[in-house]
Amino acid sequence: MTNHWIDYQHSDVIMAIGGNTAENHPISMKWIEKARDEKDAKLITVDPRFNRTAAVSDLYVPLRPGTNTAYLGGLVKYILDNELYHKEYVEHYTNGTYLIEEGFDFNEIEGVFSGIEDDPIRNAKKYDRTTWQYQRDENGEIKIDPTMEDPNCVLQLMRRHYEKYSIENISKITGCPEDVLEESYELFSTTGKAGKAGNILYAMGITQFTHGAQNVRSIAVVQLLLGNMGLAGGGVNAQRGQSNVQGATDMAILYHIIPGYMSTPQQATHPTLNDYNELETPPSGWWTNKPKYLVSLLKAFYGENATPGNEFGYQWMPKLDGRDHSHIAMYKDMSEGKVEGMICWADNPAVSGPTAGAKREYSSKLKWLVSVDLFENETASFWKREAGANPEEIDTEVFILPAAASYEREGNKANSGRWIQWQWKAQEAPGDCKSDLWIVNELFKKLQQLYREEGGTVPEQITKMHWDYDGPNGEVDIVKVCREINGYNVKDGSLVNNFLDLKYDGSTACGNWLYSGYYNNLEKPPTKRRIREKEGIGSHLEWSFAWPLNRRVVYNRASADPSGKPWNPDVPQVWWDEAEGRWKTNDVPDFNVNIPPRESAKIPFIMLPEGQGRLFSAFVNDGPFPTHYEPADSPVSNFLYPEATYNPISQRFYEDHVVETEEEKERYPYVLTTYRVVEHYQSGIMTRNMPWLIEMMPELFVEIDEELAAELGIKNGDKVAIESKRLYANGDQKSIEAKACVTKRLTPLMINGQKKHIVGMPFHWGYMGKSTGAVANDLTPSVGDPNTTIPEFKASLCNIRRVG
Amino acid sequence: MKAQVCLIDASKCIGCRACQAACKQWNQLPAVKTEFTGSYENPPQYSCSTWTKVVFREYNENGRIQWLMSKQGCMHCTDAACKLACPTGAIYHTDEGTVAIDRIKCIGCNYCAAACPFQVVGFDRVTNRAEKCTFCHDRLVNGLQPACSAACPTGSLVFGEEREIISKAQARVERLKYKGNNNARIYGLDEVDGTAMLYVLADKPEKYGLPADPQVPLGTRIWSAIYGPLRILVVIAVGFGIWANLTKNKELDKAKEEAQEEKE
């Protein structure tokens, strides 16, 4: 999130799109209701299902799963056509005025940008981005047109790109009636005025698509056009669905980043530390500090073994081979027998991964599998009869390490608003259950000992690692971990104050520069602070610590005009006091307060080299402007670009995996979307062992509209079978079973004149635990976004029939 | 009589059922075995193990979809039908204005459950006992708010001083009307002489599954008028029943403990 939960109270219009906030983040409603009570704020829900958020919304916008980019593209066009964008903001704070290379183009037939070429390794296309660059003058300065009238300026290119995204066309693509589209566009666009804040909330219903990153980009574009970034009540707010998934991302749980959102080094392009620094450090913007953060990270990794003479141990860092190593790719490798063992830590892909049935099969190619979880989950039991497997045929050795639940251990967690809050232990873990920290500590120490004694391939990666977290009585000293994350001076071990203290010369060590400052005081670590703000705008600066530097709303320079006057004086983040000649603040400023306001106004988006928000971004793999692509499994062809396939840049992992032919579209006529319910959590292994929750949501179900139910002769509570192409092989169609939920909350949509039915399934069930059921993800395809490879869980095709 | 009441603002309810789970947790009520029958609402019935639940109702009138949710359970009426119906005087008003069942006096005749206009008294045929929401009287007398309202994340459930809650409810109804909910109303202010659970409804009560005009059944009132003064005699007459029921109470507690153990 650029903002935070409490900040929702300042929004004038809130759009929940691809995120069922009432269901999956109930506490958000406290602040949304406050905004509605106190300032007559409006809530718009955009979702294929009339969900629990829609139930309390002012406006519900239905749409076909997988058409968010079209919906948001329509909003962009509406804003531009009606001149509703925040002109001063766009002119000063975005790249709307920048000129793009003459050769930049978009092919309206194939739906691709200039520079498209084959990518045989990924069995897809890729882009040469030469034509996507800014025009520069002889001094290397970006050329701009402040009037934004030059046909090659971003704003004009954008007008052209979205020309086809008329309400009429968007209605045909999404299935949303034209008047509802218009009402929602009109309402959200009211936030383009100074003094109004529009807030867009989203979650997996935006990201889990083959065009997920572009969906997020669409939100960013809308928010920049309306001047909603940086201010109280505005922002692009990704609501995280697990208590510490924000922290996990910050700590680089993903393979393509290292802690603090730096890219993982690639062997081909970054063979040395110098190469990395040269390629990865931009000429301007905050990331010019990157080398300091990387060297400090290497010092945290390798301690005294990291010296200037050995590139601070950079050679020991694992490097990428240029291939995708995300979830789908990893399982593909596993299917080909390339993976020997797997540690599955707090993860249950046998339920939560796409094409989960196949994943369970591939697991049998492993020699060993370690599962760290609270309960025996489906992944650890893939070999059992409950899973439909024959144990006699499986050789994989499975280990289960019982883990403590979050309330049975202490540590810090980052919430969606980037607040790194300490959580104290509430009770002891039962039996042999151990905290994750204890398990990883013991595991690593053992590995280090083995590598020291027996050697191995590149043993230095492990043996040179600085690993000293033992505390008394066989426990881990968590403060040692916190110190390292916060950062310290190597010479005397004293804590650094924050990342401004980090150095390139190896004199500081820091496990994650973004977190630096969260534990800079052993007696009173900021992460443990719990002081409520008495007056103010709800920043609560003395409650825990928000990264970066305790800043609650990022890019907050953009909340005031270039002279420093806040766009909304009622809830100012920062403001320039002319009389005193200095900035006053309600938040930690996201800019240099020592330079005149007009200077800081040139670079409100300090993380970017150009310092200004990107309406056009050459840094996205699949195109600089978000573009409507159908999901991989789609009931219709692309209405805007007749020859477009689904996202052409998305890697094609498996042949004959998604619905392509007309015959297949008839065989799987219904659009399936998967989701979560508030009563269960993720793969359900925690909640399906909790009787009070099972009582409320006892079984897997599939939501079907009344018309479709009547057509198929299905009554409420009937048992039905659901089929998809993923369960079809060699003429044999398999299916999974669920109970029917025939509901008025779903209605068929008219897609370009054809009636299409949407069906929905929660994905929380599996064959272990106290409440069992089929795995909904057996139906979903293993296709992903070309930037992140996040799987397309939210839109696929299926067939449904009554059983018995 | 009611100093403190609980507002149930159905227009803010998101059906998260934190209240439902909190009630079971605080009161240590075992989970009920349920099936998915087509609605999110579960368990289907009130029982000795389920004192409150969130009721879900859905409508699609001319394309306008509504999904109404509200926490329901004992209303703690001033003119309480259950109290009038109870032959042993086991049901009474506490000093805090809540309606309570005295477990020792309850003989499991089921008259209260039959008389309740809201149909929220749980009756267990096996243990032969009536149970219902206690308004968390044990928490109340210790200065705490009910477990359900403490758990509610949205401000749908708000516990507080009666006058304050009523004016809050009135203001909310005005707002809902201003937003176009012409049927918005307070429910529980005049009904059965006032209830300690006070609703704000965005639409007609029937649409939430609440009775439009809850009344103490006439039969109950007549019964009570005639036999009311004789209640003490009834108590003696059913003395044996009480003793028998005490034994059953123990059985029930044991059953609950077992269920709890199983859970653990």
Ligand code: SF4
């Ligand atoms: S007041 Fe107490 S007993 Fe009544 S519903 Fe709420 S939690 Fe349950």
Ligand code: SF4
């Ligand atoms: S906790 Fe509050 S919002 Fe959630 S279901 Fe209960 S009353 Fe509704």
